[in-house]
Amino acid sequence: MGTWVLVADGGRARLLNLEKDRSLTEVEGFICPEERLREQDLTSDRSGRSFDSKGGGRHGMEPATSQQEQVAIEFAKELAERLEALRNSGAMDRLVLIAAPAFLGHLRAKISDETQSLIALSIDKDLTQHKLPEIADHIPAAL
Secondary structure: OOEEEEEEEOEEEEEEEEEEOOOEEEEEEOOOOHOOOOOOHHHHOOOEEEEEEOOOOEEEEEEOOOOHHHHHHHHHHHHHHHHHHHHHHHHOOEEEEEEEEHHHHHHHHHOOHHOOOEEEEEEEEOOOOOOHHHHHOOOOOOO
């Protein structure tokens, strides 16, 4: 049992274990290669077309979410499933989420209620490229 820290953005994540001496150990890394692609590289077709509700006009339909955002949502789902597995194994009693602001919302939406109840702290910053001691400095000693 322990405190786990997930540091993430839309394309990269690091799963860390917070040790008793307040240091961090990297346990697992995740990469989402599709995140680095441009929107046009992710979209295979032109958007669909629809008839106007009145008259004979037609217009293009835009998807509700961009392909880039959809990739981030799928990556958040993958990370949430990993956190769920940790919780189910009994290895996690607390969770700290540190994520880029836009990605933090996607992540929260995909994390189960049971795992959400273990979140002790959320920090909306992108620290994925920082060294472990720098990340540890953002976690309060009282945690």
